[in-house]
Amino acid sequence: MTDDHFHDECGVFGVFNHPEAANLAYLGLYALQHRGQESAGIVCTDGRNFNSHRGMGLVADIFQKSDIERLGGHNSIGHVRYSTSGDSDLRNCQPFTFEYAHGGIAMCHNGNIVNAGELRKALEAQGAIFQSTSDTEVLIHLVARSVGDSAETRLAEAIHKLAGAFSLLVQTETRLIGVRDPHGIRPLVLGKQGDSWVLSSETCSFDLVGAEFVRDVEPGEMVVIDEDGIRSIYPFANPTPKFCVFEYVYFARPDSTLEGINIYQARHRIGEELAKESPVEADVVVPVPDSGTPPAMGYAEASGTPFQMGLIRNHYVGRTFIEPQQSIRHFGVKLKLNANRAVIAGKRVVLVDDSIVRGTTSRKIVEMVRKAGAKEVHMRISSPPTKHSCYYGIDTPDAEELMANKMTVEEMCKVIGADSLAFVSFDGMYRAVGKPRSVHCDACFSGEYPVAIEGPRSPQLSLLHFSSRRQ
Numbered sequence: 037m038t039d040d041h042f043h044d045e046c047g048v049f050g051v052f053n054h055p056e057a058a059n060l061a062y063l064g065l066y067a068l069q070h071r072g073q074e075s076a077g078i079v080c081t082d083g084r085n086f087n088s089h090r091g092m093g094l095v096a097d098i099f100q101k102s103d104i105e106r107l108g109g110h111n112s113i114g115h116v117r118y119s120t121s122g123d124s125d126l127r128n129c130q131p132f133t134f135e136y137a138h139g140g141i142a143m144c145h146n147g148n149i150v151n152a153g154e155l156r157k158a159l160e161a162q163g164a165i166f167q168s169t170s171d172t173e174v175l176i177h178l179v180a181r182s183v184g185d186s187a188e189t190r191l192a193e194a195i196h197k198l199a200g201a202f203s204l205l206v207q208t209e210t211r212l213i214g215v216r217d218p219h220g221i222r223p224l225v226l227g228k229q230g231d232s233w234v235l236s237s238e239t240c241s242f243d244l245v246g247a248e249f250v251r252d253v254e255p256g257e258m259v260v261i262d263e264d265g266i267r268s269i270y271p272f273a274n275p276t277p278k279f280c281v282f283e284y285v286y287f288a289r290p291d292s293t294l295e296g297i298n299i300y301q302a303r304h305r306i307g308e309e310l311a312k313e314s315p316v317e318a319d320v321v322v323p324v325p326d327s328g329t330p331p332a333m334g335y336a337e338a339s340g341t342p343f344q345m346g347l348i349r350n351h352y353v354g355r356t357f358i359e360p361q362q363s364i365r366h367f368g369v370k371l372k373l374n375a376n377r378a379v380i381a382g383k384r385v386v387l388v389d390d391s392i393v394r395g396t397t398s399r400k401i402v403e404m405v406r407k408a409g410a411k412e413v414h415m416r417i418s419s420p421p422t423k424h425s426c427y428y429g430i431d432t433p434d435a436e437e438l439m440a441n442k443m444t445v446e447e448m449c450k451v452i453g454a455d456s457l458a459f460v461s462f463d464g465m466y467r468a469v470g471k472p473r474s475v476h477c478d479a480c481f482s483g484e485y486p487v488a489i490e491g492p493r494s495p496q497l498s499l500l501h502f503s504s505r506r507q
């Protein structure tokens with residue numbers, strides 16, 4: 037069974053100088069659970085020893101009170117993972133810890149290093165041995181071979197060899213370091229809690245741990261935190277911002293603010309733009325929950341059409357379940373969504389969703405809404421057509437599997453069985469985001485990749501499955 041969405045990647049959270057560093061990391065990861073539900077891990081240090089706990093599954097299931105107590109220490113980094121690169125098993129769980137000539141170090145990252153395969157081959161040819169298939173381990177080898185005289189200079193030397201997207205956390209005995217790639221494709225934000233510093237993929241985690249948002253780490257910036265305070269290093273000559281625009285549309289949690297933009301408000305404005313660009317006579321606007329909800333609210337407000345929860349989502353669908361022996365049509369979608377007949381029957385319905393990937397789920401949802409008695413079904417999508425794969429840390433099908441890659445909008449409309457189908461335009465999306473297109477990556481819509489993809493595609497496993505999503 038598949039959840040027909042692009043899937044985000046990973047989330048990272050780091051704490052410097054807090055007596056309950058492990059507990060804060062646990063809470064931080066809990067708030068970032070939407071960024072990866074396959075595995076999680078935390079590494080803590082007391083300045084000498086590194087203690088780690090990693091496991092498969094959800095944060096709440098992996099960590100018991102005794103695990104958190106055992107981790108100890110006052111500095112921590114943590115990671116939630118949805119494997120975009122490397123196999124899906126415990127040996128690929130991050131953070132990784134290792135000992136090298138300069139002491140202990142732990143590392144985790146969010147993104148995808150597109151030249152990890154080539155780098156790994158070169159390292160193996162020189163005798164390097166790998167314990168995992170994760171591209172983070174490639175970076176670890178590069179750091180170990182660097183000749184700089186400090187952790188940050190060795191790290192700077194190593195990341196110069198990387199191509200792709202990375203928001204990286206590194207922990208040494210005495211330092212917490214956060215780095216964003218020179219395009220800042222994936223997010224990384226800095227916060228403060230009393231005398232402690234925190235780094236995270238998203239601001240929503242700061243609220244849970246009681247930290248104040250300080251600022252986004254800039255594209256190409258390395259933030260080094262130690263007992264002397266915080267300082268920034270800029271290892272790349274010409275950072276060119278290309279933040280992932282899909283974070284606004286779908287990946288990030290709506291209560292996060294990234295690059296100065298509140299995610300919920302951006303999604304709401306995209307809905308308003310959609311209503312202006314693709315109006316239709318209708319009786320109700322219905323979101324495909326959860327991520328279709330903010331744009332549906334925007335569409336309803338801008339069009340003056342009532343907003344109704346015509347589809348209800350079951351938030352308690354686990355990863356595995358027992359399918360009935362007698363086949364039930366569209367069982368998978370029904371498990372997750374159910375049409376609310378009372379608000380749909382006899383109505384002209386505008387259905388709002390965030391994207392169409394393969395089109396299989398959209399077709400089933402349209403059919404479900406029709407079976408609930410809708411007179412007309414008009415599909416509106418809060419992103420442009422998804423025509424290309426992502427190579428920067430998002431789990432996507434191959435381009436040939438993407439419906440918009442093979443069909444016109446009219447053909448897609450026919451296949452999903454809607455009365456009309458419209459996507460927000462690039463201009464509409466960027467008007468809603470409120471920042472120019474030039475500072476974003478939108479390669480999965482446009483095919484214009486900010487980092488060249490050379491050689492065979494770095495492996496990004498297709499492990500699409502049901503998972504609890506944010507609103």
Ligand code: SF4
Nearest residue numbers: 280426477478479480
């Ligand atoms: Fe984001 Fe799409 Fe660019 Fe991937 S290709 S980083 S999903 S905008």
